[in-house]
Amino acid sequence: MAAVQETVDRVRQIDVDQYRYGFETLIESEKAPKGLSEDTVRFISTKKNEPAWMLEWRLEAYRRWLTMAEPTWARVNYPKIDYQDIYYYAAPKPKKALTSVDEIDPEILKTYEKLGIPLREVVILEGVEPPPGGEPSASRKIAVDAVFDSVSVATTFKEELRKAGVIFMPISEAIREHPEIVKKYLGSVVPTSDNFFATLNAAVFSDGSFVYVPPGVRCPMELSTYFRINERNTGQFERTLIIADKGSYVSYLEGCTAPQRDENQLHAAVVELVALDDAEIKYSTVQNWYPGNSEGLGGIYNFVTKRGDCRGVNSKISWTQVETGSAITWKYPSCILRGDNSRGEFYSIAISNGHQQVDSGTKMLHLGKNTTSRIISKGIAAGVSQNTYRGLVTAHRKATGARNYTACDSLLIGDKCGAHTVPYVEAKNSSALFEHEATTSKISEDVLFYCTQRGLSQEEAVGLVVNGFVKDVLQQLPMEFAVEAQKLISISLEGSVG
């Protein structure tokens, strides 16, 4: 018992006191009046110089939202959220209109530097240690869109992307500059009436990223958005829309952090992906919102709706997520497999520690013929956390030849946490072939003893076993992210930095 007990104790002590991104940036900001009303929605729309159709879209969502109830089916517990006690819009106060990265408030630039996010147009690996075994590649670039509280503060490599025909910009700009594309696709995957949190987002979203990859174009670099909540009592409601036109390919990365605060903060994002014929979208997330302290005080409530539509034939959407942060995670990145022969993938590592509660998983909706999907979920629970995988796989009556493979593995560290697997499977035609495998294991005392007998410390042993456990999923991440994720996993569970 002793070794496991020690591990449990250590994990309990470290948990979020190790959170490295908990600092606050002191800048002047401009906020909407607290609370939510039609006026708040109008305020945001005005701030964004939106066209009338956009305001109408928002107001419709707002009115709809008033009639909806917060969902209660997830295995998470939290005090009632007072939606009138939140600021729905906060923006760093601009000193003047920005024309280049150099004009951004230096405090904000510093924030992103501290977070290791290059906003200046530099090759990402420059001056950064190459990952173990890897050579620093001079040609690898990542374009970044940085969202600070409610607004996008910088988007890098815009010019280079434009040459390739790729549109990558804050969604607020896209609404003004490319209304025809936005109008066509916004809300087409996650309708404004979809669910309580998505509908709230539709009413009050203030920024996010927009990507359009034209037919036949392979996006020349990784695109990424970095979300940072800074302001107190502020909700973050970003909305991301990615469209991969026929035969195109794009890989998109998303990272998130927030300061350490005692009160809970709400994050309700919506991400919509559309893949047309033969197109492929790879969407990776490393979510590291502040998880709250060791007593369960503070932390982000993460209620996110992410959905991809494989609208064209032979299209493919792949979600990879590493979830280590947030007090509460309610998140089910899904794929609608509408096009014939389309493919959906979901690779997930969800780690919960301290008092964190995770209810996450995916939905694979097979509508087209010969559609395939694959779900690999790895849940790791430590401390007194609860970690639930919730997944839905369905095959429509006409989705002949649908195939799904699901593997859900849970690893428990200590004996006060819980891991739960809730799969829903519905096949409405007899040719569907769905496989589901699930395992739950504990890091056994024998494994820890074996490793320590070979000279590893307890912490190194736990890190090694966990990294082995999540390997299948880490392999799906782009290299830079994989290295970062591996470090993050060590920090979340061991208390030893990188």
Place this chain on the structure above:
Amino acid sequence: MSLLEIKDLQVRVDDREILHGLSLTVNEGEIHAIMGPNGSGKSTLSHVIAGKPGYEVTGGEILFRGEDLLEMDPDERAAKGVFLAFQYPVEIPGVVTMNFLRTAYNAQRKARGESELMAPEFLKKVREVAKRLGIPQDMLKRGVNVGFSGGEKKRNEILQMALFEPSLCILDEMDSGLDIDALRIAADGVNALRSPGRAMVVITHYQRLLNYIIPDVVHVMSKGRVVKSGGKELALELEASGYAQFDEAALTAA
């Protein structure tokens, strides 16, 4: 100074005493065999020397080169040169054997204040040792012990023993689950590691293993004590007459 000195060791598990005052002295270069029936405390002894949690030492001491071993964590003991070849080596899915070896090897070096070995250098070293022991390279690319046969698992233990160059090797029931050919290969590997600076404690149920690994000293354990010690001929005597006589001796002593 002796390499390993165990004096009057008393050990409990869940309020039940398993070792009732066991003493044993092992010098550098010596091979000791510890024989005894099931439940005599052989494996407990090996676990306590290596520092497995869950055992309560209620009396006595274990000195390693004069240092108090019981004060050290298992990883410190490993860095000092204590190696336990497990009866049932565990599987660690997703962790490539080669990475595991390097992580462990460097952790030990770091603990001793030595510089860590870089990947190419280490790779070369492992390949050499593996070749000498007849271990196929593809075994090193697989998850630690995942899908290994009984013989492969034992060979992986011997590979680590050869790599880490410990000064005390404890082999816990190395022969369990091995057929005669696998046993011979494993024993050859162990014999190749005999050296004047290295001592071995071979724990076994059967005399069979001692045909291949010839001990200098044989101890018979019964009911948590060493009840008889002698030369290698003692093992043959046991084979002929069984353990029962020693159980009685143990009871009388108690």
